[in-house]
Amino acid sequence: MADAETDSLTAEQQACLALWAVPGLGPRTLAALRAFADGSLSPLVATPVRDWVSQAPVSPQVRRRLATVERLAPLADRVLSACRASGMGVAFAGQRAYPERLVEVLDAPPLLFYRGSPGMPRRRLAMVGSRHPDQGFLPLARRFARRVAEAGVGVVSGAAAGVDQACHWGALDARGETWAFLGSALDAFDTAQARLLPHFLDRGGMFFSxxxxxxxxxxTTFPRRNRLISGASDAVLVMRAGKKSGSLYTAEAGRAQGRPVLAMPGDVRQEAAFGCNTLLRDGHATACLAPEDVWRVLKVDPLAAVPLPGALGSWEALSAEAKGTFAMLDRVPRSFDEVLIGSTLSPAALVGALVELELTGLVIQHPGRLYERI
Known part of the structure; x- marks a missing residue:
């Protein structure tokens, strides 16, 4: 299942997809190649690779790999064919399946491979933790994630055994949205992740890589994917982390990206809680004792939660007026008059669009007729 958005690629997208498939070529090198090609990768598609590779601003290893490619377009086609064979879609930055908040991240990938269907916009929380937490912690993590999801918050994690999977299951228990960012390609995950995938697809979740x-x-791939977990989220919650836990990479990435970081304190005698307690001691995280702490940071009202799948339709079901109004709003509250000035709608039509967005849980109205997107 290739995404409809990628059934017909532009030359820029073809070049981007082909180059992204070359081992060792990351976001910075891609940006350098775009500058090398006068601001657009499109000319590289029309030109044999041998004609430009010797001058390209890439490492010697990448240059050797590129030298084995005749043209970029056939390579992009091969990648798309492999995606279709494995049921993957490809989402380029700016497309709806690409996480909106991830676009803000400095070293965000230009595209993501995914399985599942994108849901409604909402606040999202990265919930991460150890593969081997202290005894009895996993049921607590699952219940906590369920309460978070019941408030309409999306749960983002890494699908690893232990706390990550407990949090995914908690969201699925609530029939809430959950995303998993993997440290492998979506046709190369482990057995436990393979067992999890059908439940994601059945209940509105998504796998990304x-x-x-x-x-x-x-x-090397696991630390890199942690920046995606935090970058796609509005805040990061470290539930359990030992001294060398990979969850601490997610917390560090979240801080660098300007995301609020929370940590759940634990018994000082428990090695599995050492990382969380250290984050709190050093002032790198705020203590999280209950879901109410999450809701406060995300500015979520659990009594006005984003409807769970099937409750009030989908993004596609929204009117054109509501979609256009949502695109005009941001995370800073704006007055009705401010929105009206930038809108082509009449005051009455704008009121209707805002009411529709509020009923769907996509917009919060603050006192004084101030509107903020979730």
Missing amino acids: ELPPGVRAST
Whole structure:
């Protein structure tokens, strides 16, 4: 299942997809290649690789790999074919399946591979933790995630055994939205992740990876994917982390990206809680004792939660007026008059669009007729 958005690629997208499939070529090198090609990758599609590769601003290793490619367009086609064979879609930055908040991240990938269907816009929380937390913690994590999801908050994690999967299951228990960012390609995940996937697809969840088909997980891919977990979220909650837990990479990435970081304190005698307690001691995180702490940071009212799947339709079901009004709003409250000035709608039509967005849980109205998107 290739996404409809990628059935017909532009030359820029073809070049981007082909280059992204070359091992060792990351966001910075891609940006350098775009500058090398006068601001657009499109000319590289029309020109044999041998005609430009010797002058390209890439590492020697990447240059050797590129030299084995005749043209970029056939390579992009091969990647798309592999995606279709594995049921993956490809989302380029700016498309609806690409997480909106991730676009803000400095080293965000230009595209993501995914499985599942994008849901309604909402606040999202990264919930991460150890593969081996202290005894009895996993049921607590699952219940906590369920309460978070019941408030309409999306749960983002890494699908790893332990706390990550407990949080995904908690969101699924509530029939809420949950996203998993993997450290492997979506055709190369482990058995536990493979068992989780059908439940995601049945209940509105999504699997994401920045890695092209065929790439297996390694010690380098997991730390890299952690920046995606935090970058796609509005805040990060570290539930359990030992001294060397990978969850601390997610917390560090979240801080660098300007995301609020929370941590759940634990018994000082428990090695599994050492990382969380250290984050709190050093002032790098705010203590999280209950879901109410999450709701406060995300500015979520659980009594006015985003409807769970099937409750009030989908993004596609919204009127054109509501979609256009939503696009005009942001995370800073704006007055009705401010929105009206930038809108082409009449005052009455704008009121109707805002009411529709409020009923769907996509917009919060503050006192004084101030409107904020979720």
